[in-house]
Amino acid sequence: MKFGIALKLSLLLALAGALAAGLTGYYAFEASRTLLVNAAKDRLLTSTLVLARRVALAREEIERDLVLVAEHPAARALLQGPGTPSQQQTLQDLMVLMLQSQPSYFQVRLIAADQHGMERVRVDRAPRGPMVVADDDLQEKGHFDYVSQALRLGPDQTYMSRVAINHERGSHLGVDKPSLQLARPVRDAQGRTLGVAVINIDLNGTFELLAKDMPESIQLYFANHEGDILIHPEPAKTFGFDRGRRIFIQDEFAATGPVVRGDNNVAVFESHEGAHANQPVVAAFMSQPLKVSSPETRLTLGLTQPLQAVLADSNRLGQTVLQIVLALCALSLLLALWMGRALTRPINAISHAARMVASGLPAGALPVERRDEIGDLARAFRDMRLQIGEQISELRDNQDELEHLAQHDPLTGLANRRKFQERLDHALAQARRVPQTVSVLFIDLDRFKPINDHHGHDVGDVVLQTVARRLKGVLREVDTVARIGGDEFVALLGAPATQEQLEAIARKLLTLVSEPMVVDKLQLDLGCSIGIASYPDHASTATDLLAAADHAMYQAKTAGRNTFRFFDATPPAA
Incomplete structure (x- = not known):
């Protein structure tokens, strides 16, 4: 049988068509794999950076708790002498509140510099909740590095122990579990070191909380x-x-x-x-x-x-590409006798588009208007390219969602501590340039814990969401309201406010939060205590301003709850 040039050309064109289809599928498949792997690397790196930032914020929050204990007047009084029962009780209550609000804390302790590092106040996390350790069970801890090394630190320094398995004997839940200790010196008015405040951290629990959204x-x-x-x-x-x-x-x-x-x-x-x-x-x-x-x-x-x-999506795409390539090869064999020279141009266009996509460049024009197998190939390639683009867009959306979760509280939708800290830093930087005042309200719910304990966390979550909506309803769009943990909220006013305006805002918040709410046919009553602090009157840095508002909130608690107080640095009478 004699093969004419037309048959040879047709066979050659059929082979070229099959080769073009195969190259198209190969380059598209490899490009999709490369894009997916690179996107996964970028996503993991972003997640790692976000998690590292969360770890840093968690450490800063622990340091703020350490400062709260180390600089508490009751802590200094107990380390300078026997102290009074009320001072002992005040410090114990503070430590109990910390363990209740921070599930990653194993222990909070006050340790003296003398008496071989004798513990003066200690609250452990026990199976049934925070437990105040009796005087007879207090131990000497001077031989541990988190005591001996922390006592040598200068002002405003914090010591962190090695991360290790905790073999200290005691009744707390941290025995034989991975943990670390953060310690901070306690100094008197003359700067002499009296002892250290120590917080024992649950390592696994901390990372489970930080990485739970992944x-x-x-x-x-x-x-x-x-x-x-x-x-x-x-x-x-x-x-x-x-x-x-x-x-x-x-x-x-x-x-x-x-x-x-x-x-x-x-x-x-x-x-x-x-x-x-x-x-x-x-x-x-x-x-x-x-x-x-x-x-x-x-x-x-x-x-x-x-x-x-x-590569799960890439594998599915590869199967689709393979099916398309096989189908097109079969069609090329049947149609090669009629395609001739007209086949060369569109196949080359598709091959060029495949190379452009593989190189990360726009594919250019494709012969999608044709009503033959080449048109099918062009449209299949276009759809495949669009599918790859959708996958990349979805990955970017997931990355944006992850960034949103890193800056917002998942329960209430309010800004979280990180977002609030960024807004506060920006407001203070602007206030220093103008200059102008910056005001922070620290809001802590009253009677929330009994509701949460008696009616369950689901009811407690609804209460927190309701309170969040009420707070947003009172505050303006330029203000920032955030939930920084448990039943604690903070508000950053977006514009300077006088004391009278701050009082009016605080009263509105007290009134609105105190309004009864109905959850699952339960009528619940709660209130809140509000602490108010302003820059530059009460503090000059973001950390000190938030601590001042927190201190003022505790003053409001002490004054009988469901009220507000402006920051007053004057220590309470002994």
Whole structure:
């Protein structure tokens, strides 16, 4: 049988069509895989940065609690002498409130510098809630570094112990669990060190709270300055040094070595070796030096996600591309006899578009108007490209949602502590330039805990959401209202206000919050105590301004609750 040039050309064109379809599918598939992996790396890095910021904010919040204890007049009085029963009770009540509002706290303690570091006041987290430890059960802690080292610190310094398994004997829930201690010196008016305030932190509980909004497929890793694994999806690999062996994060992920050593701050990579040979992962790790005095010079934080989960959409797209390519190859064989030279131009256009997409450039014009197999190929490629674009857009939307969650309280929708801190810092910076006043209202609900305890957390959540709506209803759009934890809210006024205006706002808030609310046919009554502080009259920094408003709120609590007080630095009469 003699093959003419037309048949040869048709066969050649059929082969070219099949090759073009295959290249189109290959480049599109590879491009989609690359885009998905890169997007996953960017998402993991963003999540790691957000989580690291949450850790920093959590540490700052703990330091604020330490300052509250260390600078409390009752703490100084108890360390300078036996103190009075009322001073003892005041400090115990403060520590109980801290454990109630911070589920990540194992202990809050006041320890004297003398008597071998004897504990003066101690409140533990027990199975049934905060427990005040009796005088006979108080222990000497002077031989622990968080006491001896903290006593040597200068003013406004905080000491953080090594992250380790807590083997201290006692009745609290932190025994034999991963924890760390933050301590701060307590000084008298002459600057002499009287003792230290110490908070024992639940490491696992803290990270569970910080990472609870992340997808289940994302795994968390945490290591100390030498790379010893502290948090790992496999608990058996954590705290190996506590069992006489060292298990390092850089042994599992070689790419983290420069991050652990401090040569680089961030490492984003894929791991296909060792423990991840059968299930490769995409990973993002970062480390930063600590800003407190500690034997831990830096800590490393990382997130991983299985590569299979990242490429799930790509695999489905690959099957679709393969089906399209096979179908087009079959059609090319049937239509090659009639296509001739007309086949060359549209196939080349599609191949060019595939290369442009693979290079990350616009695909250009496609012959989608044709009513033949080449048109089908062009439209299929266009749809595939649109599908890839939708996937990328979805990934970006997820990243935006993650950023939103990092700045807002998930229950009430109000700004969270991070967002509020940013707004407050910006307002103070502007106030220093103008100059003008900046006012903060610290709002703490009265009688909320009995409602939460007696009627359950679901009712408590509805109460918090209702209060949030009422607060937003009173305040203006230029004001910022935030929930910073538990039943504590803060409001930042967006414009300067006189004392009379602040009093009027506070009264409106008291009236509106005190209005009865009905939840699940239950009529609930509660109130609130409000502390008011203004820049520059009461404080010059964001931290001090918030602490002043908090102090004023406690003064309102002491005055009988359901009222407001302006910050008054004068200590109460003993």
